[in-house]
Amino acid sequence: MALGRFGTRAVLALVLLVGAAVLPAGISPAGATVSQLSAAAHAATAGVDDVDQAVVDRLTQLHAIRGAGTDATLSGGTPLVEGPSAPTDPLTRSPVIPGSYLVTTNGVYDRRAYTAAGFDDATWIGSGVVHVTVDPAMADQAVAGLRGQPGVVSVEPNRQRQFHAVPNDPGYVDQWSHQITQIERAWDETTGNADVLVAVADSGIVASHPDLAGVVTEQVDAGTGQIMQGATDNDICRVGHGTWVAGVLAGVGDNATGIAGVNWDLSILDINTADPSLGCSGPSDVGTIAAIDYAARQGADVVNLSLGGPETECPRALQQAITSAIEQGTIVVASSGNGGPSGAANTPGSCNGVISVGSVTPTSSISGFSTTNPYVDLVGPGGTGGQPSSAADVLTTSFYANGAQTGEYVAVAGTSFSAPYVSGVAALIRAVNPALTPTQVESLLESTATDLGPTGRDDQYGWGLVNADAVVAAASGDPVGEPEPDPNFPTPSPGDDDDPIRPGGNVNVIRIASGPTTEPIPQAVQVSESVFASVGESPGPATGVRAQWGVIAREDDYADALAGSTLTLGQAPLLFTTQTGPLAEETSGELRRVLEPGSTVYLLGGVNALPAGLEAEVTALGFDPVRLAGPIRESTAAAVADEVDELLVKDGLEPASTVVIATRQNWPDAVGGGPLGSQFGMPILLTPTDSLARETAEALAARDLERVYVIGGNAAISDATEALIAEQIDTATITRLGGLERAETLLEVSGEIERLFGLTALERPRNALAVNLRRDDGFAHVLSATVPAAAFTGFFIPIEGDGGTILTQQTQDFILGLGLDTFLMGGPDLIADETGQQILQLIRETPDST
Numbered sequence: 001m002a003l004g005r006f007g008t009r010a011v012l013a014l015v016l017l018v019g020a021a022v023l024p025a026g027i028s029p030a031g032a033t034v035s036q037l038s039a040a041a042h043a044a045t046a047g048v049d050d051v052d053q054a055v056v057d058r059l060t061q062l063h064a065i066r067g068a069g070t071d072a073t074l075s076g077g078t079p080l081v082e083g084p085s086a087p088t089d090p091l092t093r094s095p096v097i098p099g100s101y102l103v104t105t106n107g108v109y110d111r112r113a114y115t116a117a118g119f120d121d122a123t124w125i126g127s128g129v130v131h132v133t134v135d136p137a138m139a140d141q142a143v144a145g146l147r148g149q150p151g152v153v154s155v156e157p158n159r160q161r162q163f164h165a166v167p168n169d170p171g172y173v174d175q176w177s178h179q180i181t182q183i184e185r186a187w188d189e190t191t192g193n194a195d196v197l198v199a200v201a202d203s204g205i206v207a208s209h210p211d212l213a214g215v216v217t218e219q220v221d222a223g224t225g226q227i228m229q230g231a232t233d234n235d236i237c238r239v240g241h242g243t244w245v246a247g248v249l250a251g252v253g254d255n256a257t258g259i260a261g262v263n264w265d266l267s268i269l270d271i272n273t274a275d276p277s278l279g280c281s282g283p284s285d286v287g288t289i290a291a292i293d294y295a296a297r298q299g300a301d302v303v304n305l306s307l308g309g310p311e312t313e314c315p316r317a318l319q320q321a322i323t324s325a326i327e328q329g330t331i332v333v334a335s336s337g338n339g340g341p342s343g344a345a346n347t348p349g350s351c352n353g354v355i356s357v358g359s360v361t362p363t364s365s366i367s368g369f370s371t372t373n374p375y376v377d378l379v380g381p382g383g384t385g386g387q388p389s390s391a392a393d394v395l396t397t398s399f400y401a402n403g404a405q406t407g408e409y410v411a412v413a414g415t416s417f418s419a420p421y422v423s424g425v426a427a428l429i430r431a432v433n434p435a436l437t438p439t440q441v442e443s444l445l446e447s448t449a450t451d452l453g454p455t456g457r458d459d460q461y462g463w464g465l466v467n468a469d470a471v472v473a474a475a476s477g478d479p480v481g482e483p484e485p486d487p488n489f490p491t492p493s494p495g496d497d498d499d500p501i502r503p504g505g506n507v508n509v510i511r512i513a514s515g516p517t518t519e520p521i522p523q524a525v526q527v528s529e530s531v532f533a534s535v536g537e538s539p540g541p542a543t544g545v546r547a548q549w550g551v552i553a554r555e556d557d558y559a560d561a562l563a564g565s566t567l568t569l570g571q572a573p574l575l576f577t578t579q580t581g582p583l584a585e586e587t588s589g590e591l592r593r594v595l596e597p598g599s600t601v602y603l604l605g606g607v608n609a610l611p612a613g614l615e616a617e618v619t620a621l622g623f624d625p626v627r628l629a630g631p632i633r634e635s636t637a638a639a640v641a642d643e644v645d646e647l648l649v650k651d652g653l654e655p656a657s658t659v660v661i662a663t664r665q666n667w668p669d670a671v672g673g674g675p676l677g678s679q680f681g682m683p684i685l686l687t688p689t690d691s692l693a694r695e696t697a698e699a700l701a702a703r704d705l706e707r708v709y710v711i712g713g714n715a716a717i718s719d720a721t722e723a724l725i726a727e728q729i730d731t732a733t734i735t736r737l738g739g740l741e742r743a744e745t746l747l748e749v750s751g752e753i754e755r756l757f758g759l760t761a762l763e764r765p766r767n768a769l770a771v772n773l774r775r776d777d778g779f780a781h782v783l784s785a786t787v788p789a790a791a792f793t794g795f796f797i798p799i800e801g802d803g804g805t806i807l808t809q810q811t812q813d814f815i816l817g818l819g820l821d822t823f824l825m826g827g828p829d830l831i832a833d834e835t836g837q838q839i840l841q842l843i844r845e846t847p848d849s850t
Helices: 050-071 111-117 136-146 183-187 241-250 285-297 316-327 415-432 438-448 468-475 520-531 559-568 585-594 614-620 633-650 667-680 694-701 719-728 742-758 779-784 786-791 809-815 833-844
Strands: 096-105 121-126 129-133 152-159 192-202 216-221 265-272 302-305 307-310 331-335 355-360 378-381 394-397 409-413 509-512 550-554 574-577 600-604 624-628 658-663 684-687 707-711 733-737 767-772 794-799 821-825
Touching (some): 050 667, 111 136, 121 285, 129 285, 129 316, 152 316, 183 415, 192 241, 192 285, 192 415, 241 415, 285 302, 316 331, 331 415, 331 438, 355 415, 409 415, 415 438, 509 520, 550 585, 559 633, 559 779, 600 614, 614 624, 633 694, 667 786, 684 694, 707 719, 719 733, 733 742, 767 779, 809 833, 821 833
Parallel strands (some): 216 265, 302 331, 331 355, 550 600, 707 733
Antiparallel strands (some): 096 152
């Protein structure tokens, strides 16, 4: 797209500071585009020709090898916020978890602020929320030290909720729920669609149940606030609740087995929120927020929350996660609560934007346990909860109940089951009309509901009983308006209307830094810590991918490290040490942390680059050293390229058909090729500006190449050198990615990365990484950033100025409306806080459509 399509930019309020960090996977808003710069330059290669297809296939294969990497998060880090004191916690509220707090931020994530305040740990859980922990005896002092910090909106206690169920004895009964909601006639229109995704944030689902076969498409664990890979039996606490909810939503119909759910064809994202450390009695807000955030980032059509606790207000952190999910197109449905006709509000059911669902019996009268209040929107089938008969309760799938295994079906009662009934109907609506917004879906549900009780909306039934037949018919009819406004449910902090949280979407700017002054060795370690899981720790979206080997280069000369960026393949840290003396202590410590004993550690360069005694030191650490070196840097790069080919073959892939050529000395241009190498498995070869090195020519001639990327303009690689390259590669395509200035070259590379991603099922990179291209001592930091670029899929954003204070106009145009989480690679000496603030404003802005 042309740069001019964006038009003018509105001025957004400041919402950022930065720190050392977690890397949440970024999901762009619908229609957002990254590469506004490169379309014209790459018009000739815009189609999926054979060359591009080879690169696309390689990226897809490497993505699979890296496993959860692209959906993972860089771990570590922390944000800042200012706000009023946390509210008191009367006995009517949900229990507070001692020493556990939720910090709502304006996109700020600075570990130093939390450490200085006295917190033991701080973890980014999504939607601009950070979970912090501290010794309860020190909590008051730590919280007081955090409030008032730049970027801190609020600091709130983390509370534990309950699953909203009233279990009854198992038994097979008729599913009266489908008769009172008129769903049989709705099924004449649709029985669901597997393209519709409903997230069940609950106690985990046993996906092997015969009536859930093929329904659950992904399972993760969010109980601690971090998204971890789940299992087929994702009910780690054996609560049973999640499997009950899943059966109401999507028990497979018309299969001669058991029961029929609201949808007979649906995809469920199973997110376990139960935390064994809390006794498995119910989720904390930490797990719920992480689940909502993950569901929205995965593009869920609906998220079902059959849980809650009594509150007089919605915690700000929870409200922010809900609001963000709705902004991203996710319908949020929650149970109103099982507190009875007390009029008490319930969180999250009463939070703003949530469709709050109460319960009715088979006679469509309000269930005795159903919470009634001004925030109830609808009611659905929830049963009576009476003993011993289960005939008036909701029959659903089962596997566990209260820690013990059950039969395959059970009758249960509670608003926990009226909520997924409404979630299921919302999924039917999206199956018929996927373009409807969350508020339009709510409007349809409320306007077509069967009115019960007093005429119009009331606190018992809301707008009435969900009517599946009427709402599915209306979904494909006339244009849908907005729902009637609900009463505002307060949050602890005032000023919701003027608080500029996420004006352009749920994306943030986060700093990954080893300290206020950036040095190559500790910075590379910090990056590695943010990407890779520790030995013995389960790799997954919370802990990063598992490191398979290590790569070490000289800290103050970048030729070997540039070639080595491909050698990492997103599966190994790129670390540094000095030219003389022993292996850097920080580097050896990081190798021990991430590598299994016996793992390979690559040493890049000859003894003039890395000391001769390094092999013995690496061996003493319990690893297998392999030195890749030649008499000159071009031959070292060629040796690295051969090793990359071997690693790919070991993974069952063909050697790369594409290589990158960079200059051996013009680092601002050359290092820009690093993300192409690490992310796509393209070897990086080096050559002088005005000639083709013999070692490079031989490496080119020895390969069956389809494309060669030349990085930089004529000042980096001359036209004469390009002609010499052409002589070595027969019919391979040469694509130059370069501009008159270093920032232009990097933007060309980033645009090409985006273009290649656009040809895959991956659709686009997940993150952007801001790097300083002006500081001569900063290129090690740029190259260490190639590791997260590959592990989590991303590209570079160029920062200019010795202090990282300049975003060129082209860079501003490139990132306008970017819609991706962006990471500042290095401390404020490399990229100023003010620049981070400017980036945040730009990436959150919605571009003009012109």
